[in-house]
Amino acid sequence: MLLGIPRSLFFFYYNPFWTSLxxxxxxxxxxxxxxxxxxxxxxxxxxxxxxxxxxxxxYGHLAYLENRVDLIFSPAFxxxxxxxxxxxxxxxxxxxxxxxxxxxxxxxxxxxEKEILQPGPWWKAxxxxxxxxxxxxxxxxxxxxxxQQAAFQQLWVAGYNPAEAAARLGGENAAExxxxxxxxxxKIAVLGHPYLVYDExxxxxxxxxxxxxxxxxxxxxxxxxxxxxKLWPSQGKEVFWPLGQELLAAALHxxxxxxxxxxxxxxxxxxxxxxxxxxxxxxxxxxxDAAPALLNLTLDEHTxxxxxxxxxxAFIDLLHWRKxxxxx
Numbered sequence: 001m002l003l004g005i006p007r008s009l010f011f012f013y014y015n016p017f018w019t020s021l022x023x024x025x026x027x028x029x030x031x032x033x034x035x036x037x038x039x040x041x042x043x044x045x046x047x048x049x050x051x052x053x054x055x056x057x058x059y060g061h062l063a064y065l066e067n068r069v070d071l072i073f074s075p076a077f078x079x080x081x082x083x084x085x086x087x088x089x090x091x092x093x094x095x096x097x098x099x100x101x102x103x104x105x106x107x108x109x110x111x112x113e114k115e116i117l118q119p120g121p122w123w124k125a126x127x128x129x130x131x132x133x134x135x136x137x138x139x140x141x142x143x144x145x146x147x148q149q150a151a152f153q154q155l156w157v158a159g160y161n162p163a164e165a166a167a168r169l170g171g172e173n174a175a176e177x178x179x180x181x182x183x184x185x186x187k188i189a190v191l192g193h194p195y196l197v198y199d200e201x202x203x204x205x206x207x208x209x210x211x212x213x214x215x216x217x218x219x220x221x222x223x224x225x226x227x228x229x230k231l232w233p234s235q236g237k238e239v240f241w242p243l244g245q246e247l248l249a250a251a252l253h254x255x256x257x258x259x260x261x262x263x264x265x266x267x268x269x270x271x272x273x274x275x276x277x278x279x280x281x282x283x284x285x286x287x288x289d290a291a292p293a294l295l296n297l298t299l300d301e302h303t304x305x306x307x308x309x310x311x312x313x314a315f316i317d318l319l320h321w322r323k324x325x326x327x328x
Contacts, residue, residue: 001028002028002029002030002069003022003028003030003069003072003073003129004029004030004032004062004065004068004069004071004072004073005018005019005030005031005032005065006031006061006064006072006073007031007032007033007034007035007061008032008054008057008058008060008061008199009054009058009075009090009195010195012162012163012194012195012197013162013194014075015152016145016148016152017146017149017152018073019031020141020149024141024145025129025133025137025138026130027129027130029073030065030068030069032061032065033064034199034200034201035061035199035201035202036201038060039057039060039063039064039201040056040057040301041060042059042060042063042064043056043058043059043060043061043063046060046063046100047059050270051270052089052268052269052271053202053268053269053270053300053301054193054195054199054202054268055093056301057195057199058093059097059100062097062100062101063101066103069103070103071104071105071129072101072103072104072105073104073107074094074097074098074101074104074105074107075107075109076106076107076108076109077093077108078091078109078110079110079111080241080242081111081242084240084241084242085240085241085242086243087241087273094106105125105128105129107121108121108122117146119139123135123138148169152169153165155168155169156221160222161197161198161221161222162194162198163198163207185214185215185216186213186216186261186262186316186319187215187216187259187261187262188216188217188260188261188263188316189217189218189219189220189250189251189254189260189263190206190217190264190266191219191220191264191266192267192274193243193266193268193274194221196268197266202299203299203308204303204304204305204308204309206264206308206312213313213316218254218260219250220246220250223249223250223253223254223258227250227253227257228246228249228250229246229249230252230253231249232248232284232288234287235280239273239276239277239280243273244273244274244277248277248280248281251263251281251285252284255288255291255292256288259292261293261319261322261323262292262293262315262316262319263285264295264297264312264315265278265281265294265295265296266297266299267296267297267298269298270300278296281294282294282296293318293319293322295312295315
């Protein structure tokens with residue numbers, strides 16, 4: 001039995017959990033490679049035009065796995081905490097995937113009030129992959145997967161972003177988190193959904209670009225857990241989507257507690273939650289004294305590296321100018 005795992009959507013958050021669980025259950029896995037132009041093109045051909053870019057790329061990864069594995073692991077997304085939810089397109093994606101890829105098996109990501117995955121929905125599907133598996137063995141595998149996920153997220157607290165944390169957890173020599181190389185270096189927070197911030201093909205390697213410009217890069221995941229739900233002073237209530245609220249809270253953190261020079265907000269074209277979160281972010285930052293500069297970058301399949309690089313370089317030049325003339 002060979003199980004395919006798509007390297008897309010919330011893979012960048014749950015990779016240690018997924019791979020550890022199947023390893024403990026002795027299921028061989030094949031993870032699709034990082035997004036390539038061929039994978040992106042395949043996704044564009046299969047997915048509806050109305051889908052956002054991350055979902056189109058998800059289809060491309062599923063198509064890559066389709067003829068290489070026996071079954072496809074299809075993450076399904078339900079509730080997030082007590083009142084929150086994943087975005088509407090992700091909540092419906094499992095039905096669409098099952099229709100196009102019949103050998104996919106859905107596994108629900110239902111997060112409780114502490115944002116911990118619930119094992120019940122997974123247990124229902126496990127016997128179809130591991131015939132005769134006992135509940136005791138499943139619980140042991142689940143416990144080890146949870147421990148790996150907890151260790152992964154502890155590395156976030158230590159200052160690693162998910163890509164760096166996954167590499168370090170896997171035994172690779174990930175660079176230590178720290179300040180820019182030179183004292184005059186800028187600090188920029190790159191905020192957005194994990195499948196935009198950490199998929200280098202979608203964001204045109206923006207994190208690497210910033211590092212080459214001697215910029216200290218920060219992300220939502222590197223802020224303290226206690227800061228991930230805080231509201232802006234002018235914010236009346238939390239937004240409907242918990243991840244959107246976490247992005248707003250991260251911007252608040254980097255505007256006050258751990259100030260950065262600028263914030264780059266990555267959004268996906270046709271993403272409804274992103275559109276609302278982006279508007280709120282602009283509004284709240286405009287009401288904040290000496291707020292960092294904000295650059296909104298909207299990504300789709302037509303985004304080219306040259307154009308994005310030009311905008312980022314111009315933003316960096318602006319930040320250097322602001323820093324130089326702050327006392328003027």
